[in-house]
Amino acid sequence: MEHSNHTRVTEFIMQGLFDHPHHQGLFFGLFLCLYIAVVMGNSLIIVAIVIHPPLHTPMYFFIANLALVDILCTSSVVPKILENLMQEKKTISFGGCIIQLFVLTSSLGTELLLLTVMSYDRYVAICHPLHYVKLMNKELCIHLAVSVWAVGTISSFVSILLVLRLDFCRLNLIQHFFCEFPTILALSCSSTYVNEIMIFMADIFLAMGNFLLTIVSYCFIIITILKIQSSKGKQKAFSTCSSHLLVVTLYYSTIIYTYIQPTSSNSLDKNKMVAIMYTLVTPTLNPVIYSLRNKEVKVAMKRILPFMHVKCFRKSL
Template identity: 90%
Template sequence: MEHSKHTRVTEFIMQGLFDHPHHQGLFFVLFLCLYIAVVMGNSLIIVAIIIHPPLHTPMYFFIANLALIDILCTSSVVPKMLENLMQEKKTISFGGCITQLFVLTSSLVTELPLLAVMSYDRYVAICHPLHYVKLMRKEICIPLAVSVWAVGTISSFINILLVLHLDFCGPNLIQHFFGEFPTILALSCSSIYVNEIMMFMAYIFLAMGNFLPTTMSYSFIIITILKIQSSKGKQRAFSTCSSHLLVVTLYYSTTIYTYMQPTSSNLQDNDKMVAIMYTLVTPTLNPVIYNLRNKEVKVAIRKILPFTTK
């Protein structure tokens, strides 16, 4: 059966998260609780940073941006996933899929340069503390944050425009629980050569381009910490960057696994598990990581939630 060149599907069918229909209710409750934790935890971090003057520093300014990214990333995927968990036919409209794809990729791409900027902030604080106020003043931090968001938004927008120029004339089954560029491109009946080239360039320039300066920053940080004579000094210096280092490790470990895992029969299931990690688990952990040993954040949260224990 021949399809018109301009035929477009009006909706996509999602494969879903798990093939356990009897456990859908349990998964719904679990992921709903995690989603609430992501939104509430990261919102709490943002409000705490805004209302507590001691947190008005470059490091916490960028942490607030990271919290906002986590909310956007999770909110682009989880509400629709929860809706589909309770439905037999798991669908998403073409426009809804494109919107989800744009918000998700914008947030994920934005996080790459943001983590690099946060690594540079820790590098300046530990390796050049006397110049920190000058190098990380407001006039520099705000343009850095704007640039980070611009990179993610523009990169995602360009790739979305290229997707919109493709023809989708069937099939319409997305073998995932949300739309990603590879799964969407696989359904196109047009040539996706340009799309693949652009995705490859984005991966090289954005992923590797931000991974290298992040690695370099922490290499200099580790060298500087090792040169400190006192154990208390080393501990104090490491505590200022340990939270961010853990976040970077979580983010890049899932990213590297996604792109470097070998092809296998369980590839789709592995992809789903990794997707759960970077869209739900990591955004849930980030507020805990930054709040766990930080006295100033705890003080700010007590202002918002007076009933919390000391």
């Protein structure tokens, strides 16, 4: 009887990103530029790896996967942000929220697994260089990539199914600028105990598990580098993993900051800033990090950009 008095929620109202209505146009332009940078930068990385044979190695195969994940992660959030910045009432349909949840969480989970696989790749390259080609063969790399995408997708799919069994009524204000599990579960008028257990298990196995595996890999890498006699050898060995280490540091620092800080009214605004980091800023920086310090990527980029310029010129004619 009590359940029948509830009106089922068909859309959610988002709190928004900034409380500055007079600056919406400025924020729209900024986020649009960053989104274009994410899509273009990561797309160029993928094309460069595909067309340039010297980049057909396990490391760059996983970097191409990471670039695709970054595009999916940002595309799940930013287009809706841009739409809401131009509207007074910031809403998202129930179905749109579910789709956003699925794409975002599956891409974040996949990225966690990818970073772990990439740290293992760097471990084999530095600690077992003579066996690298044999250990990181093409078949294994494909199996690892498929497994990473499958685990990230299945984990998110199970969590989404558990959300769909919940009832949402009356309360429909999301205190964030996109849909995420904690904010959605807080609006449910039915028990979320099973959902919270699932999220806890995902945090343990996906977040903590991958973080510990990455730490272990880099412990072995550091020990191996310290054993190298020449300073040039140490520098060369460290340069092969420095880009990945920087990406890992950026990604995990934002995730850890989000979960270790106490919940308060002030932390809501901080959470939004951190969310911008891992959904927009980090995907923008990743292609820059992997391209600036790599000569082969720069060569591939020089091959792509003139080709694109000529193609655009012919179309204009």
